[in-house]
Amino acid sequence: MGFRLPGIKKASFAAYQASSKAVDVPKGYLAVYVGEKMKRFVIPVSYLNRPSFQNLLSQAEEEFGYNHPKGGLTIPCSEDVFNSITFCLN
Numbered sequence: 001m002g003f004r005l006p007g008i009k010k011a012s013f014a015a016y017q018a019s020s021k022a023v024d025v026p027k028g029y030l031a032v033y034v035g036e037k038m039k040r041f042v043i044p045v046s047y048l049n050r051p052s053f054q055n056l057l058s059q060a061e062e063e064f065g066y067n068h069p070k071g072g073l074t075i076p077c078s079e080d081v082f083n084s085i086t087f088c089l090n
Contacts, residue, residue: 031072035079040072043086052085 025031029042047053056075063076075082 033072033074034077034082037079038074039079041082041086047086047089050089052088056082056085 025042028045030045030048031040031042033040048057056077059076060074064074
């Protein structure tokens with residue numbers, strides 16, 4: 001026999017919506033974390049196909065596997081290197 005608690009479900013869903021709005025990423029983009037300070041960058045998904053970005057993804061796989069410390073994709077390079085690579089992709 002079960003029972004429902006609609007107030008709790010509604011409250012937890014509202015909390016989820018509030019927290020997800022703070023980190024929303026537009027459709028067609030991806031959030032990545034870069035550098036020692038784990039700065040967040042939002043990049044186009046189209047970058048994933050580029051060879052220079054594929055190298056960064058390989059480095060991330062070697063260092064973190066599928067366990068990224070920030071919960072999002074973490075790229076193990078400096079912000080300067082990341083900026084120079086993404087600047088060339090534009």
